[in-house]
Amino acid sequence: MSKQLCTADLHIHTSLSFCAPRTTSVASYLEHCGREGITRLGMTNHLYAASKEGVQGMSYLDYSLQGKTEIERIKDKCGVEMLFGCESEIFWGEEAGLRPQDAKHFDYVLLAASHIFNFMHIYNKMDLSTPEKVRHLVLEQFKRACRTEYDIPSGICHPLYPICCPWEQEVVDGMSREQLEECFTLAAEKGKSVEIHACLYRNGTQLDEEGLSPSYIRLLSVAKECGCKFHFGSDAHAPDGFVGMHAKLERAAQRAGITEADLWQLAR
Numbered sequence: 091m092s093k094q095l096c097t098a099d100l101h102i103h104t105s106l107s108f109c110a111p112r113t114t115s116v117a118s119y120l121e122h123c124g125r126e127g128i129t130r131l132g133m134t135n136h137l138y139a140a141s142k143e144g145v146q147g148m149s150y151l152d153y154s155l156q157g158k159t160e161i162e163r164i165k166d167k168c169g170v171e172m173l174f175g176c177e178s179e180i181f182w183g184e185e186a187g188l189r190p191q192d193a194k195h196f197d198y199v200l201l202a203a204s205h206i207f208n209f210m211h212i213y214n215k216m217d218l219s220t221p222e223k224v225r226h227l228v229l230e231q232f233k234r235a236c237r238t239e240y241d242i243p244s245g246i247c248h249p250l251y252p253i254c255c256p257w258e259q260e261v262v263d264g265m266s267r268e269q270l271e272e273c274f275t276l277a278a279e280k281g282k283s284v285e286i287h288a289c290l291y292r293n294g295t296q297l298d299e300e301g302l303s304p305s306y307i308r309l310l311s312v313a314k315e316c317g318c319k320f321h322f323g324s325d326a327h328a329p330d331g332f333v334g335m336h337a338k339l340e341r342a343a344q345r346a347g348i349t350e351a352d353l354w355q356l357a358r
Contacts, residue, residue: 095350096340098357100132100175101200101247101285101323102332106157107135107177110327116160116172118329123170126336132173132356133157134200134247134323137187139179151192158195173197173356177247179205180235181212182227193240198356200247200285200323201238203231207254221260228252228261229269236276243356245283245321249273250309253289259296262305270309274316283354284318286310286343288325288335302342310346320348321357 102119103110116133123131135157138150145153158174165172176196178187180203188199206213206227218224228250235246250273252261277284295303313320322339326332350358 092344093350094127094340095343095348095353096286096322096336097127098130098132098322099126099128099324099326099332099336100130100173100198100245100321100356101134101177101287101325102131103135103177103325103327104133104157104160106154107327109136114328116157116164117168119326119332120164120168120170122329122333126333128170128336130171130173130356132175132198133161134175134177136202137176137178139181139185139187150187151195155195175199177202180231180238181209182216182231182234184212186238188240190240193242196242198243198245199240200245201235201282202247203235204228204248204250204252206231206252207256221257221264224252224255224257225261225264229265229273232273233276236273236280236282239280243283243354244281245285245354246277247285247323248287248289248325249277249284249313251287251289251306259305262295262309265309267312270312271316274313274318277313278317278319281319283321283357284310284313285323286320286339286348287323288331288339300341300345301338302345307342307345310342310348314346314348314352318352319354319357320352321354
């Protein structure tokens with residue numbers, strides 16, 4: 091029996107992310123880690139640009155740092171290695187959610203470049219009326235994320251996947267081999283880990299008889315050929331998005347030919 095690859099989930103959310111239930115805490119996931127084979131867990135709540143208005147009387151950074159306090163309180167007795175990261179938004183034409191000078195507070199950062207249809211008040215002046223136009227923006231956003239530099243390890247979450255777009259399948263399938271190679275070669279050169287992610291299983295991408303997305307396996311396979319490193323991320327906002335997901339992520343990695351040598355150091 092081959093060794094399990096997916097032992098680290100580096101993309102989970104708690105109630106500090108507004109899109110997660112108010113009841114979700116790190117402890118919500120811990121009781122399920124043993125069954126899932128997860129020995130390392132990374133909290134990555136959303137982090138928006140410092141210029142944005144604060145929450146609960148705090149800046150977005152101070153608000154997010156409450157998660158670090160939660161981890162410090164439980165890390166020595168939870169039986170799972172805990173990492174404190176963030177999911178930094180990369181909005182077109184705006185500063186990144188995590189400022190370089192604030193990176194010292196985190197173990198790592200995941201860059202989110204494809205939340206386009208979740209924030210239409212930001213993108214409402216752009217023409218996104220066709221899959222082709224969305225595809226162009228998704229590709230450019232990915233490259234912008236690759237070029238965003240930090241002094242901490244950084245990866246790209248749900249890469250090239252247009253979350254909540256009405257043409258998810260068309261956007262991904264329409265990416266040419268040349269476009270994919272350009273993006274993933276840049277990711278490899280810039281040391282950005284590529285996420286083996288769970289969004290496609292939730293959002294209706296066409297799946298094969300094994301419950302995998304051929305479109306997504308194609309992306310992962312090209313990323314491997316380009317020399318990228320990989321990490322696993324359930325993108326869970328509550329335990330129901332965590333339990334049972336890692337077996338699917340494992341199968342996706344194996345189908346794409348990804349081995350332990352291809353994993354990001356934090357994911358090993």
